[in-house]
Amino acid sequence: MMKSRLKELSSILIKPAGPDCNMDCEYCFYLKKADVFPETKVHRMSDTILEETIRRVMTKARENVSFGWQGGEPTLMGLPFFEKAVAFQKKYGRGQTVGNGLQTNGILIDDLWTKFLREYNFLVGLSLDGPEHIHDHYRFMKSGRGSWSRVVDSAKRMLDGGVAINALTVVTDYSVRFPQEIYEFQKELGLSYMQFIPCVEIHSQDPFRMAPFAVPPEEYGRFLCSMFDLWIDDFADGVPTTSIRFFDSVLYNYVDLEPPECTLLPVCGIYVVVEYTGDVYSSDFFVESNWKLGNVMEGSISEMLNSDRQNEFGLMKKDHPESCRDCRWLKYCWGGCVKERIGNVNYLCDAYRMFFEHADNWFQWLAEEWKRQHSSSLDCTVA
Secondary structure, X not given: OOOOOOOOOOEEEEEOXXXXXXXXXXXXXXXXXXXXXXXXXXXXXXXXXXXXXXXXXHHHOOOEEEEEXXXXXXXXXXXXXXXXHHHHHHHHOOOOEEEEEEEEOOOOOOHHHHHHHHHOOOEEEEEOOOOHHHHHHHOEEXXXXXXXXXXXXXXXXXXXXXXXXXXXXXXXXXXXXXXXXXXXXXXXXXXXXXXXXXXXXXXXXXXXXXOOOOOOHHHHHHHHHHHHHHHHHOOEOOEOOOXXXXXXXXXXXXXXXXXXXXXXXXXXXXXXXXXXXXXXXXXXXXXXXXHEXXXXXXXXXXXXXXXXXXXXXXXXXXXXXXXXXXXXXXXXXXXXXXXXXXOOEEOOHHHHHHHHHHHHHHHHHHHHHXXXXXXXXXXXXXX
């Protein structure tokens, strides 16, 4: 039997402060991961684990490699930690192109952070849910106060400083009502790269109910349709003037390319997560003992990525219900994220069906335009 192709170690997600955060957002699923690490209340990655993680990645990666820094809140590590990270990347690099992405709530971003992020070309994912009444509905400081004004100040500081920023916006039961207001606010602020993340969480007291802040599927479907129309309306000469990551990724599937968003791939398991302890897990949504693959101090990250356990994790996505197997949209959504499944059915299935019914004609046209524009280069490709 033919063996499956080995997955290249080209990206890794690192959580250097574990689940620790300087905010207390009501919908955050990762704060609860502190229960996975009960040995201490404060979670910080040591320099030894940082160096070993980067060494193992750089010595196995090929020409391109990306590091994602996430949390919790990774800036709690302090700027010197990230200066060391860049130094280790240089120390163990073999001529590779290295990309760094930082997901942050923006609270600690000051001028020194901005200068560093610009100097080393970090791509920043800034958690910002929209205008003040939307953002502050669920995103609180530890004191219970809203965080909007501080986040917007950080956004302006980084934009003025030339830092590349994506707006990361969680879509909840509340924010789902305001697609146009959110879109226009982000665009006016200067955040033309947007990522919308549906909030799908189980009730903390009842495993048979959704959390009160979870986005309802039908409303999320309408949100996607409205956001798509706003995106299309802003095209200039057939070219988008804003980037919405989900729409960009869907188009990849329409032109038979591998999308950058892993939720739209046929299988999962294309990257791993390193926690502050050096423990390696299958995905940031599955940081739990059942999906622990090893530790960076004891084994090869590349081997963990290609382990039987990680391959088993990746193939879970192919276990589609009958409704998916007969669905005309399966080849475009591939059942969405495994994390969104309730039982074996994607909680947001109805939303995605609504969206594809609404947007398919446009995607077909965009795909044809893309193929026409790229036909000459494709014809010259040597197999």
